[in-house]
Amino acid sequence: MPTRPRVASRDRDLPGSFDPQVVAAIDARLVGVAREHGVHVPWAVESGSRAWGFPSPDSDYDCRFVYVRPVADYLDPWPPRDVVETPLDAVLDVNGWDLLKVVRLAVGGNATPGEWLRSPLVYAGEPQFRDELLDLVDAAADRQAVRRHYLHVGRDQWQRSGAAHGAQVALKRVFYGLRPAAALHWLTLHDGTTPPMNLTQLLDEAPPPADVRDDVEALVAAKAVTRELGTGTVPPALRAWVDAQLSDAADADVSPDGTAVAQRRAEAAARFRGLVARWAPEA
Numbered sequence: 001m002p003t004r005p006r007v008a009s010r011d012r013d014l015p016g017s018f019d020p021q022v023v024a025a026i027d028a029r030l031v032g033v034a035r036e037h038g039v040h041v042p043w044a045v046e047s048g049s050r051a052w053g054f055p056s057p058d059s060d061y062d063c064r065f066v067y068v069r070p071v072a073d074y075l076d077p078w079p080p081r082d083v084v085e086t087p088l089d090a091v092l093d094v095n096g097w098d099l100l101k102v103v104r105l106a107v108g109g110n111a112t113p114g115e116w117l118r119s120p121l122v123y124a125g126e127p128q129f130r131d132e133l134l135d136l137v138d139a140a141a142d143r144q145a146v147r148r149h150y151l152h153v154g155r156d157q158w159q160r161s162g163a164a165h166g167a168q169v170a171l172k173r174v175f176y177g178l179r180p181a182a183a184l185h186w187l188t189l190h191d192g193t194t195p196p197m198n199l200t201q202l203l204d205e206a207p208p209p210a211d212v213r214d215d216v217e218a219l220v221a222a223k224a225v226t227r228e229l230g231t232g233t234v235p236p237a238l239r240a241w242v243d244a245q246l247s248d249a250a251d252a253d254v255s256p257d258g259t260a261v262a263q264r265r266a267e268a269a270a271r272f273r274g275l276v277a278r279w280a281p282e283a
Contacts, residue, residue, distance in 0.1 A: 001174075006281070007034050007041045010130070013122040014046075022091060026063045026123055029069060029086045029094045039067040040281040041096070042129040045119035047132055048071070048093070053199040054175050054220045058227045063123055064116050065096035070283035071276060073140055074100065098134075099275060106137045109145020111183070114194030120201070134194065136275070140268035141193040142261070144254060147184060150195075151249040154180030158242060163234040173230050175199070177235055178216065178238075181245040182206065188248070194209045211237045 007030045014023065026043040026044075034041050048062030082098035097113075099106075106113040117134045158177030177185055179199050185207040196202050199220070203213055215238040234242075262267045269271040 008043065008126045009122045011122060011125045011127060011137060012121055013120065015121070018155075025124070026061065026094060027162070029092070030065060030124060031065075032064070033067065033084050033086065037067070037069075037080075038055065038281065038283070039069050039084075040279055041065050041067045041124070042126040042279055043116070043133070044096070044123040044125065045116055046121035046123070047119055048107045049082070049175075049198050051119045051121045052179055053201070054223050055225060056172070056223055060091055063094040064091070064119075065094075065123075066099055066116065066129075067096050067114075068099045068276065068281070069102055069281045072283050073130060074276060074280075092141070099279075100272070103140075103268050107140045107142075107144070107264055109142055109149050109157050111146050111149045114141065114146075115197040126279075130276075132271075132275055132278075134252045136268060136271040138193055139271065141263040142264060143187065143193050146193050147187055147249055148253060150180040150183045150187070150267055151246065151253065154184065154242075154251070155246050158246060163239055168231045168233060168251065171230060172223065173228075174219065174234055175223070176243055177193055178245075181187055182208075182244040184245045184249045204212050208241055209237065212241045 005029075030041050033039065044063060044065035045051065046062060048065040049059045050061070062227055067084060067121070069080065079100075080098075082101040083095065084098075085095040086092070086096040090266050102113045102116075114137050117130055117137065157173065157180065158164050161173035161177055163174050163177060168226070179202070182199060183195040185208065186202050187193075189206045196205065203216065207213065208216075215235040
């Protein structure tokens with residue numbers, strides 16, 4: 001058990017393209033969070049377009065972290081807020097969630113906790129914590145609810161982009177509908193509940209038709225070298241494939257089983273108590 005509030009040992013996995021000064025600033029913020037709030041931060045990752053695999057030259061840094069409070073805080077009838085935010089600026093967006101919030105969201109079908117745990121870009125992390133929490137998510141999350149999460153996010157972003165109508169669109173926005181569609185395709189082909197966060201890995205593990213893959217790679221390459229991707233029409237094969245993933249997911253959408261929900265909550269509660277016992281700092 002940690003004996004004091006702290007950030008995880010530096011188990012980094014970051015590319016050389018990351019600005020060292022920015023990484024140092026993120027480190028400082030994480031240390032400040034641990035000290036100011038009296039928490040342990042066992043997992044901190046990149047969770048924006050850089051981790052999704054389609055950054056622009058001017059993409060900001062979106063650090064997300066999971067923190068664990070002292071045991072007494074989880075027994076308090078008036079617990080502290082379950083989100084910690086640091087000041088937002090043009091370069092840094094650093095905020096995190098309490099372990100309790102992460103568990104509740106995961107059991108409810110929110111895919112974000114699983115994505116954070118599978119981020120390929122790690123600022124600081126305890127692999128054992130990551131593995132234990134990922135086991136909880138896999139055991140307690142409902143696949144159908146996760147599919148619904150990606151369906152709602154993907155359909156909303158795809159409609160907002162205008163790509164579904166074949167119109168001239170801001171091509172940057174296309175990615176925010178494309179990645180959930182790729183996650184839905186992954187869930188169709190795999191048994192798990194936590195698709196990879198990175199778009200390239202998603203397409204590697206759940207390949208689309210070759211012409212769709214070529215269209216995606218062309219868009220990713222263009223976004224990587226320009227601050228403004230501009231407007232254009234989405235290639236027909238890519239548009240049809242995304243439309244099909246969203247349509248198939250909508251057709252397969254069903255309500256969750258109440259009994260199964262209760263079982264998943266009980267499983268998550270037991271695993272949550274174990275995580276708190278092992279990872280909470282002393283008050």
